[in-house]
Amino acid sequence: MLVTYIEAIRQAMDEELARDGNVLLMGEDVGVLGGAFKASAGLQEKHGADRVVDMPISESLIVGAGVGLAVQGMRPILEMQFIDFISCGFDQIVNSAATLRYRHGGQTACPIVVRGPSGGGVHGGLYHSQNPEAWFCHVPGLKVVAPATAYDAKGLLKSAIRDDDPVIYFEHKFLYRRIKEEIPAEEYLVPIGKAALRKEGRDLTVITYGAPVHAVMKAARDMAAEVDIEVIDLRTLLPIDWATVKASVRKTGKVLIVHEARLTGGIGGEVAARIAQDCFEELDGPVMRLAARDVHTPFAPAMEDYVLPNQEKITEAIRKLAAY
């Protein structure tokens, strides 16, 4: 069936709510309104107000309550209306949820999913454009995923809901209604921790995730006559599928990492360091990164374009690396 990215998310939640009575959805305006972006449209009507819960504007509570429910064997999906607001629930995620199993010596699991719209390119300004995934990749005990396709959005969310560890699920609002994709009518899962090889190539590897996957794929197609590019979509950012990353680096010897989150302290730094350490003797050029400039994501279109990666910048970076 042909679905948008956001519809894939809605279907994943709908199916899991129907499949498992322990699954709940909690968040601001997720119930009657169906979510600010309509990701949960119709779910409260179908699954009841007890299970699709309109919460007060209290991100810390939303996550904390999720932990309490998880201890009781429930599997709450906790929506941040914009992922920018996840910082208000930061302590509950990193100190409460991520440590729960560890500080209890393995006595309990913490099957929560914290999800919400991230990403820029929509003129959303400072508080509606953030990509804070790197903060959470620094936290042991969490898993972090960022799907780029409708297929993955559904399959990864279903896997996240069934996972016994806390999963932070970054959906990209730019993709919500901009991509439509044929997905299977029958049920499927996408495993957490597995990258997707989006395109095989021999000259150079681009490692990316989230919305830039689409720009990178387009660049790879447009540049096919000059350079044969391999594209890896990480999909899961914690834990990263190092086996897939390293196999590709060993094949091509050249790596460009592209992400929409800021350069400094971003995932790209970790990926680059790991490659430099483990694949040094395979490298045929410097490990390069293309990311958002080290500034907030501004509102006015020209400034936003200047700050975020786009196909033009990707093409330029690929050319530079290919020529090295």
Next chain:
Amino acid sequence: MLIDVVMPQLGESVVEGVVVKWLVEVGELVAKDQPLLEISTDKVDAEIPSPSAGRVAQILVKPGETVPIQAVLAKLETDPAASRPAPEAPPKWDEETEGFPGHMARKTEPPIPAPPRVEPSAPPPPPPPAAGRIRITPVVGRMAAEHGLDLSMIPGTGIDGRVTRKDVEGYLASEALAKETTSSALGSETPAKKLKTTGAKAAPSRAPIVSPPPLAEGDQVVPWTPTRKRIAEHMVRSKHTSPHVHIFAEVDMHRVAAVRAKAKKEGVNLTWLPFVIHAAAKALRETPIMNATVWGESTVLKKDIHIAVAVDTEKGLLVPVLRNADRMSLKEISAAMDDFGARAKSGKISPDELSGGTFSITNPGIKGNLFGTPIINQPQVGILRLGQIVKRPVVIDVDGEDSVVVRPMMYLCCAYDHRVIDGVAGNGFLYRVREILEAGDFS
């Protein structure tokens, strides 16, 4: 002047909207902010207020139609007296989640003047590379150590003359080629063994690197496309891997010509190629060693006969595979080839149809010249190439008397992998193909 009424973006994720109904008609006078139409998006339903006072000049989108954001919905003729360029609409604010935008602005103090902008001084130019120093990457260092290479012998094609991995691979390939020529001349080393020692490390081999050619005015450098690179790599690898033996048969095609002529009368247009495919498939069934692939140091005798047939297309050479060719009638083969040809032109051949061949036939067509020596399509072990078919006087036996007659003749070349196939089998196969073609029985 005419101004546009556009589909607004109501919400950050919204990409399109539906026109529900128009509240005004063409020719109607409208006031600024008067509702013009109702729209519906994934997130909201809204009335669109007129951007200006004026007369509705055109309505461009009918109710029920879906259009992308920023699409022009209608045009307004503004009052000429008040005609001024419409101020650019302020960017949309997500009121659903943010409330009224002016609310924050009113609270803020007057802006503080920004400090003067300081242009960063231009970075100093990078120091020129030290003379005599060889610039390499880590992988090149490792490869040089592994192969005992003197990197100063390898011209670098990277930035600032850096020696890249491709440069080393190319150098190794050219070296291997040189060595092979020498060693096979001496007969000191078997090709199979050579594959093990040089093939593993140097793969994928590339064209030998020579120092950059002197370019004259008007010379054109055409970098290889990925397809070209793959072909080049495959050809070099095949030549490195298989010791090719080329043998030729001169085939009298007059009975084939007779069958073609008969078919033509029945309205069926048959080319020469299906006959050769048919004959080859029959001969392969009788000579299993020719219908084989090489796997490591083993030969795999293939049960099914899948013949890869080279087709020249606008997008380059394509080699679709005719599955179970030995079980197909002549007409079926002909139909399948026509189908491949048509689909190759439109680029609709699936990758599955291009793999799995067990033997190859290449037909360069009417301009294919007298004969040619084809390169084996790895990991197969044999290939046939059709030569030009020309009428020639030939001596035949008529009732015990030598007679000269005119016959359509073709030189048919067979290449086989001498690692796997001995002369008896190779020659026997080609002889059999000739026999079948000359017998003219294609039932």
Next chain:
Amino acid sequence: MTEQKDRELYRWLRLIREFEDRISALDKQGKLMGGVYSGKGQEAVTVGFCHDLRWDDWIFPLHRDLGAYLVKGADPKRLMAQIFGKRDGFAKGKDSYLHGGDLANGIFGATSCLGATLPVAAGMAYKFKIRKEDRVAIAFFGEGASSRGDVHEAMNFAGVHRLPVVFVCENNFYAYSTPNELQFGVDNVADRAVGYGFKGEVVNGNDLHDVMKAAGKAIDRARKGDGPTLVECKTYRYHGHSEHDRADYRSEEEVITWESRDPISLWEIYLEKRKYDIAAIRKETTGEVTRIVAEAVAFAEASPAPEGPEAMEDLYAMPIDTEAP
């Protein structure tokens, strides 16, 4: 109340006191690592709220509520091993003191961001409510934590859904060194309950009778589906914030005043007034609690210390290999 229950309550107060005193001594003897947060002086609060709970009710103790652990059913031996950072502790050595709960007994381990357990308790109570289970959650917090947003968010949510949760504020007058008047502008933390739409009550946290009466009403209300209650227990910690805090921000007079209202002494007066044989009870109880705590210490000292690589266990449901070849 029956004599048996009166004596049992006395036994709990004395066991906690013995445990606290032993830990302080062990700390001074250099046998413990990390922070030690004595709850000595506050025993009546945890005994009063935990004693009549059911085994499947849940408590969310704060960092100095080891008494709550004991009364709710935690094994004293394992609790001592937890404090020693040994493999037999609830956290298997991964964190100290009261960060590792005993989930089988409905005891949740707190983080150091005090008050962060209140949203967790509210979430759990939400489950009790939607599943129509007549269980309750008791969330303890200090008056210091009451300044945190988590406390507000949790109480607000509990008020909206009338959740079966009791918020127990242990007001011991100091958040580390900061006195009440620098923490909030209301007279009592319990005064805030009205802002959340439920009842708030202030009780003498050193008087076990007062505490038990308030606890009984609040727990009953929660269990019947009548919603949350905020109970503020005015009490006092004899020691500093931790054993490393001399607490000289408090006057000697103030400390003496509170010591003269000691919860155990008050209960002994009550037992005497009931004409029980207080000398015999005291002797018997002393023997019992000394033995239990001594056994707990022996167990904890003998418990194996975890090995370095055990640090990587219990992080994820399925171990993750971060060292791909």
